[in-house]
Amino acid sequence: DAKTTQPNSMESNEEEPVHLPCNHSTISGTDYIHWYRQLPSQGPEYVIHGLTSNVNNRMASLAIAEDRKSSTLILHRATLRDAAVYYCILRDTPPKLIFGTGTRLQVFP
Amino acid sequence: NAGVTQTPKFQVLKTGQSMTLQCAQDMNHEYMSWYRQDPGMGLRLIHYSVGAGITDQGEVPNGYNVSRSTTEDFPLRLLSAAPSQTSVYFCASSTPGSLGFGNTIYFGEGSWLTVV
Numbered sequence: 001d002a003k004t005t006q007p008n009s010m011e012s013n014e015e016e017p018v019h020l021p022c023n024h025s026t027i028s029g030t031d032y033i034h035w036y037r038q039l040p041s042q043g044p045e046y047v048i049h050g051l052t053s054n055v056n057n058r059m060a061s062l063a064i065a066e067d068r069k070s071s072t073l074i075l076h077r078a079t080l081r082d083a084a085v086y087y088c089i090l091r092d093t094p095p096k097l098i099f100g101t102g103t104r105l106q107v108f109p
Numbered sequence: 110n111a112g113v114t115q116t117p118k119f120q121v122l123k124t125g126q127s128m129t130l131q132c133a134q135d136m137n138h139e140y141m142s143w144y145r146q147d148p149g150m151g152l153r154l155i156h157y158s159v160g161a162g163i164t165d166q167g168e169v170p171n172g173y174n175v176s177r178s179t180t181e182d183f184p185l186r187l188l189s190a191a192p193s194q195t196s197v198y199f200c201a202s203s204t205p206g207s208l209g210f211g212n213t214i215y216f217g218e219g220s221w222l223t224v225v
Contacts, residue, residue: 041219046213087151096157097142101150
């Protein structure tokens with residue numbers, strides 16, 4: 001399975017944009033790039049996913065590099081409720097998701 | 110529509126005891142999975158199922174059994190609990206959908222298990 005690399009932690013101030021990077025240099029052509037987040041004491045929740053093109057939804061944007069070897073999750077205006085662990089995951093074999101340790105995002109008032 | 114429901118939420122077991130963690134989903138999803146999460150770690154896949162009657166092993170299957178007799182239910186059995194199985198367990202479900210592998214996975218709220 002292809003692996004992802006994320007920074008262990010990042011910090012942001014409230015109302016500021018946050019860019020969470022993910023490297024996936026061994027990605028295959030059929031791998032979708034998924035982002036999930038996990039709030040304290042909760043199960044992971046879906047944030048966004050994409051294959052080749054940049055994607056937007058009400059929660060975030062996903063920017064995918066042209067060679068697909070990296071991607072960036074963009075939270076346009078961080079709130080205190082966005083403090084969580086964010087996981088970048090490649091999925092090519094259903095229903096498996098292989099989680100790394102993710103990026104812990106701290107948001108300061 | 111309750112989504113993915115796990116029971117119990119908290120459980121304390123003695124070493125050697127057996128128990129079953131229940132998972133049910135009401136979304137008619139074909140795919141279901143069990144993960145465990147140890148402190149400070151990401152989730153690790155224990156077992157998964159692509160449909161009723163079909164199960165397979167994930168990354169860390171030892172000490173656990175599963176079965177899938179219905180689409181809705183996917184119980185996880187601990188055969189003889191060990192302290193190393195102290196963890197938080199998450200059940201998940203999804204549908205393959207027309208796009209194949211790009212679909213959302215829904216997680217339950219977790220079951221906190223302590224083995225003493």
